Amino acid sequence: EIVLTQSPGTLSLSPGERATLSCRASQSVSSSYLAWYQQKRGQAPRLLIFGASSRATGIPDRFSGSGSGTDFTLTISRLEPEDSAVYYCQQYGNSPRYSFGQGTKLEIK
C-alpha cells in the first residue's frame, strides 16, 4: 500500500504570498494518478488538480501542481482569504486502491 505524507501539517501565510504544499509517496506514483483537493470547513472536498498538473474545471490559474515519482507539490500563488482550507493529495494504484495524504491546513492571516 502506498502511503502519502503531506508537509507541513499547518501553514500560516498572508494574502498575496505564495504557498507551497508537499506530498511525498512511499513508492513511485504514476503522475496520471495523483490529484489534489481543497476542503473548506463543513464542506465536501473539491477537486483542484488531477494528473499531477492539470487544473480541474473552474479552478483559478493561481493553483498549480507539479512533480513526479515520489515527490509532488501544490503551489498556490497570490493567496486570497478564501484559500483558507485543508488540502489533500490522493493517489490511485493497483487493486484498485485509492489513498489520501493526511492533509495540510492552510491558514490565511
Added chain:
Amino acid sequence: EVQLVETGGGLIQPGGSLRLSCAASGFSVSSNYLSWVRQAPGTGLEWVSVIYSGGSAYYADSVRGRFTISRDDSKNTLYLQMNSLRADDAAVYYCARVPSTNPGYFDSWGQGTLVTVSS
C-alpha cells in the same frame, strides 16, 4: 450540472446495519465509476469502495466483507450497504464520481451523510 445527494445516515448501534443512498443527476451512473469516501470527525479522508461501470466492485481492507456497494441504473442511484458496524465506522460518508476516462481521481462529490455508531 452534475449533482450527487447522499441520504441514509443516522445513529446506529454497534453491530447494526445501515444502507446509504446517493442519488445522481446530470449524468448516468451506469456509464461512470462511482465511489464512497468517508471522513471520521476531525480526521482526513479514507477511500471505502468503488464500483466500475461494468459492475466490478472493490473495497478498502477495513470494510471488505462487511460493506457492499451497488447501484440501481433505473433510479440512477448508488448504494452502500453497511453491516456489522463498528465504532470506527462513524464518519461522514461522501459519494464521489470517478471519470471513466481516468480512474485516478474524484471529480464530483456529494455533500455527505453522517453515520454515528454508538450504543
